[in-house]
Amino acid sequence: MPRTPILALIALAAVPLGAQNAPAHHAPKPPKTLRLYIFDCGVLKPEDAKSFGFDHVAELKMSVPCFLVAHPKGTMMWDVGVVPDSDVKEDGTPPQGFIQVTRRLKPQLEALGYEPEDIKYLAFSHYHIDHTANANMFASSTWLVEQAERDIMFSDKPAPVRTEKNFSALKDSKTKIIPADADYDVFGDGTVIIKPAQGHTPGHQVLFLKLKKTGPVLVAGDLYHYNEERNTDHVPNFEFNKEQSLASRAKIEEFLKTSGAQLWIEHDYAANAKLKKSPAYYE
Numbered sequence: 001m002p003r004t005p006i007l008a009l010i011a012l013a014a015v016p017l018g019a020q021n022a023p024a025h026h027a028p029k030p031p032k033t034l035r036l037y038i039f040d041c042g043v044l045k046p047e048d049a050k051s052f053g054f055d056h057v058a059e060l061k062m063s064v065p066c067f068l069v070a071h072p073k074g075t076m077m078w079d080v081g082v083v084p085d086s087d088v089k090e091d092g093t094p095p096q097g098f099i100q101v102t103r104r105l106k107p108q109l110e111a112l113g114y115e116p117e118d119i120k121y122l123a124f125s126h127y128h129i130d131h132t133a134n135a136n137m138f139a140s141s142t143w144l145v146e147q148a149e150r151d152i153m154f155s156d157k158p159a160p161v162r163t164e165k166n167f168s169a170l171k172d173s174k175t176k177i178i179p180a181d182a183d184y185d186v187f188g189d190g191t192v193i194i195k196p197a198q199g200h201t202p203g204h205q206v207l208f209l210k211l212k213k214t215g216p217v218l219v220a221g222d223l224y225h226y227n228e229e230r231n232t233d234h235v236p237n238f239e240f241n242k243e244q245s246l247a248s249r250a251k252i253e254e255f256l257k258t259s260g261a262q263l264w265i266e267h268d269y270a271a272n273a274k275l276k277k278s279p280a281y282y283e
């Protein structure tokens with residue numbers, strides 16, 4: 001009778017019990033039609049709106065949503081928060097200060113059955129800290145970015161509102177450079193389109209979704225911060241290129257008319273408060 005080599009037995013014994021019993025993770029089945037989930041990634045509480053060119057706005061607070069696009073052909077994260085999960089306290093202490101985050105992003109994804117590794121594509125409206133905090137979590141996704149945006153993210157020169165450590169892992173990510181002067185159709189069927197809208201940053205972009213029940217939606221990144229900015233020439237005082245921003249706004253406003261899309265300003269606190277949050281979704 002053959003004897004089990006003693007080394008094989010030792011190797012077997014060395015496998016932790018948990019690893020033997022842990023069920024293999026399976027990502028949720030892709031939905032039949034496009035879905036959009038909105039996660040709570042925090043709130044910003046500026047003291048005033050002066051850096052946005054206003055003495056007064058109706059609501060000073062800013063929402064920080066994160067978005068998961070679930071398409072029959074794969075998933076995409078759009079904007080990933082203002083504080084990395086590792087720095088978020090979930091002990092019930094009331095948050096204080098300008099940046100207030102009470103919920104981590106990863107558990108919100110996991111509540112839907114997704115792990116960060118399940119996410120096929122990663123895209124941001126732009127590189128600023130309040131849109132890229134958890135970027136490193138999605139380093140195994142394919143990153144969709146304009147060349148000029150990637151360049152400023154990893155440039156040696158100073159850049160405003162940039163926190164390199166939060167996205168440093170993307171330097172080695174699989175990266176798809178997308179056009180600076182044309183729409184990019186993420187899944188090839190016209191339902192998830194990234195549109196260039198430069199100015200706030202060199203490669204700022206917005207997300208157009210064709211949702212079956214909800215209708216067309218434009219998730220506008222920081223094309224605007226406050227609704228009051230619409231139909232004015234007020235842009236933030238930390239804008240990369242004001243003329244470019246105003247041109248992008250004019251182009252997108254025209255697109256809203258022709259497409260009939262709703263405009264979702266990500267930082268519009270009152271508007272965001274009315275939107276369904278995950279696990280509910282738009283379809």
Ligand SMILES: [Zn+2]
Pocket residue numbers: 128130131222267
């Ligand atoms: Zn922002």
